[in-house]
Amino acid sequence: MNIAKDNQSVEQVPIWKSNPALLPTLRQGDLVEGVVLEKSPKAIVIDLGRHGTGVVYRGELQNARDIARDLEVGSPVHAKVVEADNDDGLVELSLSEADKQRAWAAVAETKEKDEAIKIKPTGFNKGGLMVDIEGLHAFLPVSQLSAEHYPHSESAEPGRFAQVLQTLVGVELEVKIIDVNPRTGKLIVSERAAQEISAKELAKNYSVGQEVEGVVSGVADFGAFIRFTDNPAVEGFIHVSEIDHRVLEHPKEVMKLDDVVKAKIVDIKDGRISLSLKALKADPWLTAAENYKEGEVVKGSVYSFTPFGALVNLEHGLQGQLPVTDFGGVAEMKKALVAGDAYSFTVLSVKPEDHRIILKFQK
Helix, strand or coil: CCCCCCCCCCCCCCHHHHCHHHCCCCCCCCEEEEEEEEECCCEEEEECHHHCEEEEEHHHHHHCHHHHHCCCCCCEEEEEEEECCCCCCCEEEEHHHHHHHHHHHHHHHHHHHCCEEEECCCEEECCEEEEEECCEEEEEEHHHCCCCCCCCCHHHCCCCHHHHHHCCCCCCEEEEEEEEECCCCEEEEEHHHHHHHHHHHHHCCCCCCCEEEEEEEEEECCEEEEEECCCCCCEEEEEHHHCCCCCCCCHHHCCCCCCEEEEEEEEEECCEEEEECHHHCCCHHHHHHHHCCCCCEEEEEEEEEECCEEEEECHHHCEEEEEHHHCCCHHHHHHHCCCCCEEEEEEEEEEHHHCEEEEEECC
16 A cells, blocks of 8 residues: 555545445544554554545654554554545544544543542743643643642742742642633633632531631731631631721731631631631720810821821721821822821811721821
8 A cells, every 4th residue: 555645646445435325424623533554654544434544644643753653553543634535535634633632622521520630730930830631731820729829928929929839840739620722722720629619618617707716827918818726727818908997008017927816707608718807806996986086186106108198007006097188299298207107196087987087297
């Protein structure tokens, strides 16, 4: 049998040409199965049964050298139809494309079944971890890491995420496939999704309003993560706004890693437990009108500057607001005041219901 693509004769007569009843019904892109009839450096000839004879030409053999290397006469083979009836009257096939298509079908099925799989990251970039699944390139974004592996500690501030991600390369992780798009080559996996079921089950042991004790396991600019002492497998999150009744620029001002804290559960949703520290503290705004009166002069230290003015730390765990309009602009305000320094202020108004005390700087 002599098969070549470029202006060379093809001695074999396809089965379907001698028997019209076997006219091929194949279309480009179909996956087919067959048996190797002949193998040479120029081509591999494959018996496709009722579909006739298929051929993999030399160019495609180069693309699929790893697959072709293991094939022998009589070997079963899967291939993808490139052309159902080429100029030689044969079904032109691709081995590499068939392998990819089968891989995409496999990952799509895994996603459909919502099954968890084991993977080992092969590399990383600033956005997450690189993964290989069924020979396909997949990606595990930082946002889809589990609470245990998410770089939310102080050692993983922006610019240092890579140090945390690097420790996960080669480590076995359990993930779920959450996005499959063969057309764009997009394959996204999530460790967080794989743990949601267990997290939901664990969360059932707790209820809103319950007081819990935990250890600070991570501190980020938007809040802190707390690992429960009664079950270290459970982790809750305290948003920065739930740490104290006064405004905080960063949680690390009042807590650090390994601190033991008590908090109140304020919400449980999809296995995620939201906590509050300030819910266990007396609300200073309930007595603000008793402690501060309009017109009185008080002492306070400048906490921070905003586009609208400054926040001033007062006694009794309260903060007052100093409007920027009293200075003409933020730049002028910063010339008159220094963050951290104490000054005298006049109380212009006290509105506990709005959590607001308006101040005026005493020059």
